[in-house]
Amino acid sequence: MTQSYVIPKPSRPWRPSPREKGLNIGLLLASVVTSYALVALTEMKGKLAYFFVFFAALALFNMARGLITKDWMNGRDQFFSVIMLLGMTIVILPTASILYTVFDRGRKGLHAGLLTNDMALATPSDPITSGGLLHAIVGTFLLVAVALIVSLPIGILTALYLTEIKGRFTRPIRFLVQAMSGVPSIVAGLFILSSVVYTVTKSYSGLVGSLALTILMIPTIARTAEEVLNLIPNDLREAGVALGGTQWRTVAMVVIPAARSGLITALILGVARIVGETAPMLLLTGGGDAVNINPTQGAMGSLPFYIWKSFLLGTEESITRGWAGLLVLLVLVLSLFLMARFLGSRRTK
Amino acid sequence: MSFQSKNDNKEKAMATPSSLASVAANGRKPGTSTLGIGLEARGVHAWFGKHHALANVSLDFPAGTVTALIGPSGCGKSTFIRTLNRMHEFIPGAAMAGKVLLDGKDIYEPGTDVTKIRLKIGMVFQKPNPFPSMTIGENVLSGLKLAQLKNANKDDLMEECLVRAGLWNEVKDRLNAHGGSLSGGQQQRLCIARALAVNPQVLLMDEPCSALDPGSTLRIEETIKELSETMTIVIVTHNMQQAARVSDFTAFFLADGGPGEMIETAATSQIFSQPRDKRTENYVTGRFG
Ligand SMILES: Nc1ncnc2c1ncn2[C@@H]1O[C@H](COP(=O)(O)OP(=O)(O)O)[C@@H](O)[C@H]1O
Ligand SMILES: [Mg+2]
Numbered sequence: 001m002t003q004s005y006v007i008p009k010p011s012r013p014w015r016p017s018p019r020e021k022g023l024n025i026g027l028l029l030a031s032v033v034t035s036y037a038l039v040a041l042t043e044m045k046g047k048l049a050y051f052f053v054f055f056a057a058l059a060l061f062n063m064a065r066g067l068i069t070k071d072w073m074n075g076r077d078q079f080f081s082v083i084m085l086l087g088m089t090i091v092i093l094p095t096a097s098i099l100y101t102v103f104d105r106g107r108k109g110l111h112a113g114l115l116t117n118d119m120a121l122a123t124p125s126d127p128i129t130s131g132g133l134l135h136a137i138v139g140t141f142l143l144v145a146v147a148l149i150v151s152l153p154i155g156i157l158t159a160l161y162l163t164e165i166k167g168r169f170t171r172p173i174r175f176l177v178q179a180m181s182g183v184p185s186i187v188a189g190l191f192i193l194s195s196v197v198y199t200v201t202k203s204y205s206g207l208v209g210s211l212a213l214t215i216l217m218i219p220t221i222a223r224t225a226e227e228v229l230n231l232i233p234n235d236l237r238e239a240g241v242a243l244g245g246t247q248w249r250t251v252a253m254v255v256i257p258a259a260r261s262g263l264i265t266a267l268i269l270g271v272a273r274i275v276g277e278t279a280p281m282l283l284l285t286g287g288g289d290a291v292n293i294n295p296t297q298g299a300m301g302s303l304p305f306y307i308w309k310s311f312l313l314g315t316e317e318s319i320t321r322g323w324a325g326l327l328v329l330l331v332l333v334l335s336l337f338l339m340a341r342f343l344g345s346r347r348t349k
Numbered sequence: 350m351s352f353q354s355k356n357d358n359k360e361k362a363m364a365t366p367s368s369l370a371s372v373a374a375n376g377r378k379p380g381t382s383t384l385g386i387g388l389e390a391r392g393v394h395a396w397f398g399k400h401h402a403l404a405n406v407s408l409d410f411p412a413g414t415v416t417a418l419i420g421p422s423g424c425g426k427s428t429f430i431r432t433l434n435r436m437h438e439f440i441p442g443a444a445m446a447g448k449v450l451l452d453g454k455d456i457y458e459p460g461t462d463v464t465k466i467r468l469k470i471g472m473v474f475q476k477p478n479p480f481p482s483m484t485i486g487e488n489v490l491s492g493l494k495l496a497q498l499k500n501a502n503k504d505d506l507m508e509e510c511l512v513r514a515g516l517w518n519e520v521k522d523r524l525n526a527h528g529g530s531l532s533g534g535q536q537q538r539l540c541i542a543r544a545l546a547v548n549p550q551v552l553l554m555d556e557p558c559s560a561l562d563p564g565s566t567l568r569i570e571e572t573i574k575e576l577s578e579t580m581t582i583v584i585v586t587h588n589m590q591q592a593a594r595v596s597d598f599t600a601f602f603l604a605d606g607g608p609g610e611m612i613e614t615a616a617t618s619q620i621f622s623q624p625r626d627k628r629t630e631n632y633v634t635g636r637f638g
Binding site for chain 2: 166236238240243244
């Protein structure tokens with residue numbers, strides 16, 4: 001094997017050159033200096049002033065560089081890239097700040113018995129280490145589980161009606177589902193209170209709380225599942241029918257398995273939608289302090305209720321408890337979203 | 350060396366259509382006298398909403414023959430082939446007129462069980478469409494499950510169908526892999542194997558090779574020739590050489606402003622050597638379309 005060429009060194013000519021990188025850093029530093037100088041020399045004050053002067057300076061400097069080294073178009077391009085960076089920062093900062101605050105304050109409320117004790121023998125103003133939120137976690141799991149058992153079949157059947165049957169009521173049902181997904185949770189709670197609690201059960205229980213959550217959960221599951229099912233190519237449905245399957249067997253054997261990971265995502269998004277709902281819990285569950293594993297009877301605690309109750313009392317201990325509850329709830333929701341992303345991005349099987 | 354000769358033996362054994370598995374789902378044995386009379390279209394029209402896409406096609410598909418449908422794009426070949434196994438009605442707003450007789454019985458007669466019709470008249474689509482949630486083996490047998498048919502000897506049936514579709518040697522070691530992990534040509538042969546597993550009497554193929562490389566195309570053409578001994582085949586193709594290679598009869602379709610019509614049908618050799626209609630001649634010699 002003779003080789004008539006010398007293998008060149010692989011390079012990446014599209015990357016910024018060291019000189020350009022240096023210039024970028026220079027402009028960044030110049031903007032920092034400008035923001036300090038302007039805040040010191042003018043009437044402007046505070047963190048917000050630093051923040052905005054910094055971005056304005058960075059945008060203008062980059063635009064100037066574009067104008068000088070290239071042309072007007074490039075200058076405008078550079079200006080708007082910095083503006084987009086600003087937008088991104090404005091979105092990310094509050095979120096990061098919320099997460100930080102919850103982790104920082106919730107940390108102080110963590111103790112060994114937090115996940116194994118309930119509040120039956122403790123009040124929120126007792127020292128942090130007495131009691132715990134076991135009852136709230138158990139309650140939240142039961143409330144969500146019951147709501148899920150009801151919502152999942154209804155939500156998925158609705159989505160199947162919209163994508164597979166495409167019957168005469170497709171439009172009104174889609175409209176209804178969209179309208180329902182805007183229902184405020186307190187309205188769902190009041191609806192169950194007036195239509196079920198006052199007329200039928202005449203008492204608080206986990207079950208009626210779950211019913212209210214169902215109202216909130218069905219539209220989320222139905223809409224997500226509809227989008228997922230719409231992504232399944234029609235070819236597969238035709239192939240199933242052409243092999244002698246009925247429409248329902250084709251849906252059950254071909255369409256749903258193909259959409260499986262997306263449907264799991266729909267389920268998890270539905271759960272994440274309701275797990276932190278507070279208003280229906282206040283109205284319907286009675287919010288007990290002891291572990292109660294019977295959803296049909298007696299007051300049932302939940303994480304949002306626990307948080308609400310702790311903050312309401314207003315002593316130092318109870319507020320720390322509230323933050324700890326928030327931390328647990330946040331970790332729960334974040335892990336649900338991570339699970340949804342993981343299962344949703346994974347290929348089936 | 351020894352395992353190679355074993356394989357050869359196996360293939361020979363599979364090629365004889367007498368194995369247990371070939372008494373498939375609906376109890377017919379391929380290669381026996383159960384071919385039936387064949388399929389006949391009588392004055393078939395088709396509409397999409399108000400759009401009259403196909404007009405007055407009458408065409409016979411005698412049992413055990415291969416018929417090629419040729420013609421420029423949009424002349425209604427797919428529409429026609431889909432009326433032959435009642436897939437046309439799957440499209441919202443679709444309508445049809447005329448009769449399609451399978452062994453002398455109209456498949457559109459009220460009260461006909463449409464799933465049974467589609468079991469007897471199988472279909473292979475233009476784009477390979479294996480089921481993504483199933484393995485290669487499950488894909489082959491999916492028709493049995495979809496139609497809720499019983500078959501005692503699934504492994505033999507799976508092997509036989511893959512052998513007949515010319516795919517066995519390539520996938521026998523990875524029957525549990527996903528259908529999507531095959532190349533386009535292999536996927537299409539998997540779809541053919543899947544269609545064969547329910548042992549149809551008629552096989553409709555809508556441009557089965559248009560998305561494939563020449564090698565895969567040749568494999569599928571060989572498959573078609575072998576299959577034609579045991580079933581009736583209708584194939585839409587844009588490839589004149591392919592039509593000439595695989596088919597006994599050829600029908601030329603054309604939409605001249607109005608709905609698509611069948612212009613001419615005859616033995617394939619005649620269509621390509623001395624067509625009666627000027628438009629057929631222009632098309633097969635490549636002067637238009
Ligand atoms: N799903 C459909 N909806 C509406 N019109 C269609 C549809 N499919 C095909 N047509 C129309 O029917 C005619 C025939 O199409 P088709 O049978 O696909 O042609 P070919 O397969 O010969 O290329 C074309 O005019 C096409 O626009
Ligand atoms: Mg076509």
